[in-house]
Amino acid sequence: MSIPDAVALLSSLMRSDATLSLAAAVAWLDPIAIPGVDYDAEADPITYALDVCRECFEDIYLEAVPALWQGISNAQFENLILNGLSEHLVFADMMGIEDMVMGIPVFPIGVEYYGEDPSEEEYPRLIPVLKLLGWHPSLDIEAAQEVGLALANHLSTTYSGSSTHDDLAALLYWMFNSTGYVLADYSQYYWYQQGDARFDWTPDEIEHVNGLHKEAFDAHDAAMRGLHLIEDYPEWAKALKSNAAFMADYLIDESIDSLTKGNMRDAKKTNRTDTIGIYLDWPECVTDGYSGTS
Amino acid sequence: MATVTLTIEDVIASLEQVPPADLLGVKLLEKRKAEPGRWLPTNVPREQVVEAAKQIVEYSTQCQKLANTLANLEAAPSKHVVPEYGL
Numbered sequence: 378m379s380i381p382d383a384v385a386l387l388s389s390l391m392r393s394d395a396t397l398s399l400a401a402a403v404a405w406l407d408p409i410a411i412p413g414v415d416y417d418a419e420a421d422p423i424t425y426a427l428d429v430c431r432e433c434f435e436d437i438y439l440e441a442v443p444a445l446w447q448g449i450s451n452a453q454f455e456n457l458i459l460n461g462l463s464e465h466l467v468f469a470d471m472m473g474i475e476d477m478v479m480g481i482p483v484f485p486i487g488v489e490y491y492g493e494d495p496s497e498e499e500y501p502r503l504i505p506v507l508k509l510l511g512w513h514p515s516l517d518i519e520a521a522q523e524v525g526l527a528l529a530n531h532l533s534t535t536y537s538g539s540s541t542h543d544d545l546a547a548l549l550y551w552m553f554n555s556t557g558y559v560l561a562d563y564s565q566y567y568w569y570q571q572g573d574a575r576f577d578w579t580p581d582e583i584e585h586v587n588g589l590h591k592e593a594f595d596a597h598d599a600a601m602r603g604l605h606l607i608e609d610y611p612e613w614a615k616a617l618k619s620n621a622a623f624m625a626d627y628l629i630d631e632s633i634d635s636l637t638k639g640n641m642r643d644a645k646k647t648n649r650t651d652t653i654g655i656y657l658d659w660p661e662c663v664t665d666g667y668s669g670t671s
Numbered sequence: 672m673a674t675v676t677l678t679i680e681d682v683i684a685s686l687e688q689v690p691p692a693d694l695l696g697v698k699l700l701e702k703r704k705a706e707p708g709r710w711l712p713t714n715v716p717r718e719q720v721v722e723a724a725k726q727i728v729e730y731s732t733q734c735q736k737l738a739n740t741l742a743n744l745e746a747a748p749s750k751h752v753v754p755e756y757g758l
Contacts, residue, residue, distance in 0.1 A: 381708030388710055392701050395691040402696035403731060405711040406724040410731040435728060443720040446713060 406442060407431075422475040423451070426458045429477055429578040437461035466583070467590035481576040481586045486597050487554050489564030490518060503552060506607055509618040511625050524624045525549040528617070531624075531657060541606060541662040545613070548603025551596060560593035561600075612660045620657045627653050677751040692730060696723035 378386070391397040403410055409424070409431045418425040430438040441457055449457070455474050463469040468484045471477065490500065495518060497504050510528075512521035529549035536542030547556070554562040568574050576582045607614050691697070699719065703712045715723075 384708050384710060398697050398700060399691070399694070401700055401711065402694060402723075402727055405700070406696045406720070406727040407731050410728070410735075431728070435725075439721050439724050439728070442724055443717055446711065446720070447717070 405446070408442065409438075418478045419475070422473075422478065423454060426454075426474045426477055430458065430461070433578055433580055433583055434461060434465055437465075467587045467594065477578070479575065481578060481582060483560070483568065483574060483576065483586060484590065485560045485563040485565050485568040486593055487560070487562045487564045487567070488552055489566055502604060502608070506548070506552065506604070506617075509607070509614060510621045520625070522553045523628055524621050525553050526555055527624050527628060528620060528657075529553075529555070531653070532659070536659070536662075539662045540602075542659060544599050544603035545606055545617070546603070547596060547599035548601075548607070551600035556593075556596040556600075558589070558592040558596045560589045561596040606663065610660070610663060613663075616659050620659070623656055624653070627656075675752050675754055677753045679753065679755045682753070694723070694726055694730060695719070696727045699723055 388401075391401050409427045416424050418428075427438060427441060430441060437458060440461065441454065444457060445454065458474050459469070459471060462471075466482070468482055470484065471482055476482065488500070488503065490496075495504060495507055495512070507518070507521050510521040510525050512518060526549065529546040532542045532546035532549075536546075550556045551561060554564075556562055560568075576586050607617060699712065699715055703715070
């Protein structure tokens, strides 16, 4: 008897026993379910990807297993997994399936210019806005930050519900890491400096990270609309400049010392920024030609 | 002295009466034509394989949950005396 014939015979004998038949079916259709199979996730990214998909993305798993039996290449398998993940994750940018071992991909989009001067190369579109806020290359960024956040508080409380004013507030909050949304406020450098930024592949963590990305991307989209407003509507840039100058003078005043030293976002609870609202002048809400897209 | 009403052999015999699960994957394996040199089939239509895999994944998951439940059963009073599990 030849070896192929022996395999066929053993295979048919297995089918005559219910337990062995079930074992063969599991090996064929759900290989990751077999307990006791130990493997090194870094050395075996295909098995790890299947393991993750079986736990969290059953539809991808059910696509991948038959495809493997049909003999797809590693590259095709990788595409199948990564395309499937992009359907489930708000952010799924990975170089390859070997990146999956690092946990759910995370993309912090916060601005980072603390500790060094803002540069034209890094933030070419934000530098003009910083200058409107009174910043100059010879000055510390903190003064512009205080002015920017005070204006953002004023805009968000006084003009709540106005998309245009809200977008400008979103821009100012985002520029100074104060959106309140963790992935919009952390830069990539600071995020990974934390050291404990890993999220494991579990359904709960996936939902959590998707939520973090969605709120951060929404905040960023609003900030980009605010940036368009400043870039495309000269009256808004002019208003930002004059209001920033007024706010800077106001903040210097010792009578509002607590406002300048305290948490700027908490300050709105006291309505103290609103007291100067009557002196700040903003254009009307833009309705025509304002795409609001980034 | 308590009278033994159920032996471990009885339990095994009882469990053996449970019919095999009706699974498409097993049926597909039974119906397959011989493929010399192949342990597992390669000529089953993809749609059927996906459907069978979905069923097997559900079945495997249920079995794992059941095994976990059985492994953590709490003691309960019973009229049956099974000597192998007596205190």
